[in-house]
Amino acid sequence: MKLLEEKILREGKVLPGNVLQVGSFLNQQLDTAFICRLGEEIAQLYKDAGITKIVTIESSGISIAFAAAVRLNVPVVVAKKSISANVSGSVYSARIHSFTHGNDFTAIISKPYLSEDDNVLLVDDFLAVGEALRGLIAILEQSGAKLAGCAVAIEKGFQGGGDKLREQGIRVESLAIVESMTNDSLTFRQS
Amino acid sequence: MKLLEEKILREGKVLPGNVLQVGSFLNQQLDTAFICRLGEEIAQLYKDAGITKIVTIESSGISIAFAAAVRLNVPVVVAKKSISANVSGSVYSARIHSFTHGNDFTAIISKPYLSEDDNVLLVDDFLAVGEALRGLIAILEQSGAKLAGCAVAIEKGFQGGGDKLREQGIRVESLAIVESMTNDSLTFRQS
Numbered sequence: 001m002k003l004l005e006e007k008i009l010r011e012g013k014v015l016p017g018n019v020l021q022v023g024s025f026l027n028q029q030l031d032t033a034f035i036c037r038l039g040e041e042i043a044q045l046y047k048d049a050g051i052t053k054i055v056t057i058e059s060s061g062i063s064i065a066f067a068a069a070v071r072l073n074v075p076v077v078v079a080k081k082s083i084s085a086n087v088s089g090s091v092y093s094a095r096i097h098s099f100t101h102g103n104d105f106t107a108i109i110s111k112p113y114l115s116e117d118d119n120v121l122l123v124d125d126f127l128a129v130g131e132a133l134r135g136l137i138a139i140l141e142q143s144g145a146k147l148a149g150c151a152v153a154i155e156k157g158f159q160g161g162g163d164k165l166r167e168q169g170i171r172v173e174s175l176a177i178v179e180s181m182t183n184d185s186l187t188f189r190q191s
Numbered sequence: 192m193k194l195l196e197e198k199i200l201r202e203g204k205v206l207p208g209n210v211l212q213v214g215s216f217l218n219q220q221l222d223t224a225f226i227c228r229l230g231e232e233i234a235q236l237y238k239d240a241g242i243t244k245i246v247t248i249e250s251s252g253i254s255i256a257f258a259a260a261v262r263l264n265v266p267v268v269v270a271k272k273s274i275s276a277n278v279s280g281s282v283y284s285a286r287i288h289s290f291t292h293g294n295d296f297t298a299i300i301s302k303p304y305l306s307e308d309d310n311v312l313l314v315d316d317f318l319a320v321g322e323a324l325r326g327l328i329a330i331l332e333q334s335g336a337k338l339a340g341c342a343v344a345i346e347k348g349f350q351g352g353g354d355k356l357r358e359q360g361i362r363v364e365s366l367a368i369v370e371s372m373t374n375d376s377l378t379f380r381q382s
Binding site for chain 1 (some may be wrong): 214215218219220221222223224226227249250251253254257258260261264265266267268269271300301303304
């Protein structure tokens with residue numbers, strides 16, 4: 001998505017540790033009109049996929065998930081991050097390792113909000129190693145819900161998580177794929 | 192807002208510890224069309240207030256803040272919750288006590304996203320004791336931004352936080368104010 005690539009080039013900052021900071025429009029400050037455009041694009045990509053719910057994980061994917069869900073006219077289910085591994089029996093859960101924060105956490109979704117009748121689109125702001133999406137996929141498997149595919153705003157292609165999911169036959173749509181980045185240059189994968 | 196009161200009566204559950212669970216539409220699962228209606232209502236209330244930014248705190252206020260911001264055509268700034276009290280000099284921060292979780296956390300906003308040119312509307316899903324809003328107000332004061340007012344979906348009136356803010360001359364708009372609740376009855380403040 002040209003619009004997103006241009007925005008990243010204009011406002012993004014490359015920080016140490018392979019961090020691409022897009023806080024000015026995507027996760028600290030939300031450019032609402034722009035995020036609505038991202039949501040429209042995701043909805044367009046999945047409009048014929050029979051999506052019944054969008055699932056995301058708190059908190060920076062929520063606005064994009066919401067914008068896409070408004071267009072697809074479906075609810076969003078938000079997986080909560082819990083520090084404790086002790087979760088009661090009424091939730092689906094998965095342990096996820098965060099490379100950004102260097103810790104593990106448990107993602108949980110209450111059982112009433114996912115079932116085998118659901119056909120789910122996973123949405124997040126970033127896809128790097130793919131840990132968060134893999135955790136959400138594990139949760140879907142517990143619930144019996146079908147996975148229609150994933151959509152993320154920015155994939156860091158050089159970290160390999162997206163391609164690994166694609167190799168497993170999972171549909172992964174990224175609105176921008178960063179192929180390489182350094183302090184002074186940033187290149188996108190050509191689609 | 193009649194629509195929200197009816198939804199709470201239909202789907203809300205009163206849990207031990209004065210918890211009103213509205214996970215089916217407001218924070219675990221997001222009823223997107225419904226949350227857009229809440230956003231419209233908030234935008235309607237503040238349409239003449241000259242709002243430049245909406246500020247919320249992660250994560251359950253994000254969708255409502257986003258829906259209101261789309262209508263007001265302003266960005267949302269999301270205060271991040273940090274467990275550590277050690278925050279660098281480039282952020283505004285406030286310690287907040289969570290009565291729900293029984294712990295303290297630090298809310299932070301990066302300095303570039305708030306300035307004395309801003310006229311801010313604070314949005315959250317719940318207002319009980321008012322700790323979160325007071326923390327956000329402390330952050331606004333550090334930044335020099337003006338506080339136009341607060342808007343929340345559900346105020347638990349019997350916990351007093353909203354009225355305390357109003358007594359300080361702060362505009363607080365709540366789309367539904369729960370005046371009392373027990374396992375089998377729930378009453379709203381008449382407006």
